[in-house]
Amino acid sequence: MRKIMIALLLAGLFGCTQEAQNQLGRSIQNWTGTNGVLEVFSGDKLVHRFIKIDKLSTAYGTSDRQARGYRFGYGVADTDFDGKVGPGEKKVYFEVAEFATYVFYEQP
Numbered sequence: 001m002r003k004i005m006i007a008l009l010l011a012g013l014f015g016c017t018q019e020a021q022n023q024l025g026r027s028i029q030n031w032t033g034t035n036g037v038l039e040v041f042s043g044d045k046l047v048h049r050f051i052k053i054d055k056l057s058t059a060y061g062t063s064d065r066q067a068r069g070y071r072f073g074y075g076v077a078d079t080d081f082d083g084k085v086g087p088g089e090k091k092v093y094f095e096v097a098e099f100a101t102y103v104f105y106e107q108p
Contacts, residue, residue, distance in 0.1 A: 036051075077092050
């Protein structure tokens with residue numbers, strides 16, 4: 001029974017388009033979370049960093065279900081830019097506008 005379930009899962013994955021596989025991968029990552037880092041830049045200067053982010057999400061309108069022009073999440077404000085949670089650095093809610101220059105990546 002287990003072999004049949006695995007075979008069906010693999011057949012489904014290989015039969016999907018690349019976009020469908022990407023959406024599935026993002027869904028799994030959103031469910032399991034990631035240890036992400038978000039760096040916000042002004043020109044070429046790093047102005048803010050958030051660490052230990054579970055996920056970065058897109059807001060959707062309540063009535064029109066259209067994607068909004070910003071991303072949001074929860075993470076620790078890394079005020080000293082050392083990549084570690086230090087004294088006084090707390091988990092906060094943040095929003096990043098679509099016109100901001102930012103990089104989101106998994107903690108190495």
